[in-house]
Amino acid sequence: MIGIVGYGAYIPLYRIKVEEIARMWGKDPNIIKNGIGVDEISVGGIDEDSVTISIEAASNALRRAKIDKKQIGAVYCGSESKAYAVKPNASMIGHALDIGENYTGADVEFACKAGSATIQICAGLVGSGLVKYGLAVGADTSQARPGGIPEYIASSGGGAFILGSKKAEMLAEMEYTRSVTSDTPDFWRRNTEPYPCHGERFTGDKAYFKHTVQATKKLLEEIGADVSDIDYFVFHTPNSKFPMKVAKIFGIPKEKVLPSLIVKNVGNAYSASSLLGLTATLDIAQPGQRILMTSFGSGAGSDSFCFRVTDNIEEKRDLAPKTQDYIQRTKYLDYAIYCKYRGKILI
Structure with missing residues (x-):
C-alpha cells in the first residue's frame, strides 16, 4: 500500500x-x-x-x-x-x-x-x-x-x-496510477533558446485532449469506476477552458472540477500545475472521498492517479x-x- x-x-x-x-x-x-x-x-x-x-x-x-x-x-x-x-x-x-x-x-x-x-x-x-x-x-x-x-x-x-x-x-491512499505517452511535438524549447515554441491549435486535440482523455479513461477502467464514483477531478490547467472541456467529454459535473481550477488567479505553473490542483482539492476533501488527477506534459503524455482520502486529512491539513x-x-x-x-x- x-x-x-x-x-x-x-x-x-x-x-x-x-x-x-x-x-x-x-x-x-x-x-x-x-x-x-x-x-x-x-x-x-x-x-x-x-x-x-x-x-x-x-x-x-x-x-x-x-x-x-x-x-x-x-x-x-x-x-x-x-x-x-x-x-x-x-x-x-x-x-x-x-x-x-x-x-x-x-x-x-x-x-x-x-x-x-x-x-x-x-x-x-x-x-x-x-x-x-x-x-x-x-x-x-x-x-x-x-x-x-x-x-x-x-x-x-x-x-x-x-x-x-x-x-x-x-492522508490519502493511492489506489492506482496509469500513464499514456507518445512522441507529439506540440511544445518544445531547444537547449540554446530562452523561450519555448508553441504549436498553437495543435496543442489541443492531438496533444492535451488526446492524452488527458486516454489516461483518465484507462485509469477509470483499471479501477472499475465511473464518473459518479469519483468525488473530485484534477486536470492539468494550461488555461481554464481545456480542463472544463475534458469534464464535458466525460460528463463530469463542474462542481467536481472547480476546486482544482486555481488557474484563473495563478496561471499555469507548468510542472506544478496539476500538483497545485491536487493540493487545493486535498485542502477541502473529506475522509472517504476519491480524487482523480490527470496531468499533461507536452511532448507528450499524461499520468493519471486515483487517491482515496483517509481520516488523517482532518488532523494534517491545518498543519501548514x-x-x-x-x-x-x-x-x-x-x-x-x-x-x-x-x-x-x-x-
Whole structure:
C-alpha cells in the first residue's frame, strides 16, 4: 500500500494582471481573458527560482507528514526551469531540508507533467521497499516569449508530496496510477533558446485532449469506476477552458472540477500545475472521498492517479498553509518589474 503522508503548496506573493501585459503590447485584455480564462499570473520574486519554490512546498509537506525527515530515502524534482543547467535541484532541496545524505535523488523533465512523474517514481521506490519515504516535487518559474499568448499564462509555483507505506500515516491512499505517452511535438524549447515554441491549435486535440482523455479513461477502467464514483477531478490547467472541456467529454459535473481550477488567479505553473490542483482539492476533501488527477506534459503524455482520502486529512491539513492562503496574499507588479524579476531584460 502506498499513499500521501504529507503535501504542501507554495505560490509566490507577486502577481501581474493580464491587463498589464496587454497594455504593454497594445492588446485588448478582454479578448485575451475570454480566450484563456486567466485574470492574473503568479510571478516568482527576484530571489526565487524552482529550487527555492520547491523548498517552500516541501517544507509544508514535511509539516503535514510529521515524520522523521532523516528517513526520507528519495528526493525527485520535476521542472523545466532548473536553477542550473548542470547541477541538480534535488540535492539542493535535500540539503536545505536537512534530511541527511542517505537518499537517492534526481531531476525529472517532461514539460508540465514532470511533477506527476516524480510522484510515480517515489511511489515505485516506496512500494518496492527500497526507501521508507519519498519526496516528490514539481516546481517551475515558467518561461514565455514576450508578447506571445503564453506570456499571459506562464506562472510560478510548486507542489510537494511525501509518499509512504504506513496506512496509519496516510492522508490519502493511492489506489492506482496509469500513464499514456507518445512522441507529439506540440511544445518544445531547444537547449540554446530562452523561450519555448508553441504549436498553437495543435496543442489541443492531438496533444492535451488526446492524452488527458486516454489516461483518465484507462485509469477509470483499471479501477472499475465511473464518473459518479469519483468525488473530485484534477486536470492539468494550461488555461481554464481545456480542463472544463475534458469534464464535458466525460460528463463530469463542474462542481467536481472547480476546486482544482486555481488557474484563473495563478496561471499555469507548468510542472506544478496539476500538483497545485491536487493540493487545493486535498485542502477541502473529506475522509472517504476519491480524487482523480490527470496531468499533461507536452511532448507528450499524461499520468493519471486515483487517491482515496483517509481520516488523517482532518488532523494534517491545518498543519501548514493551504493553497488558498497563498492565492489570497498578493502584491501586484507592473510590466517593467515583472521583466526584471523574471530575467527578461538582457544587458
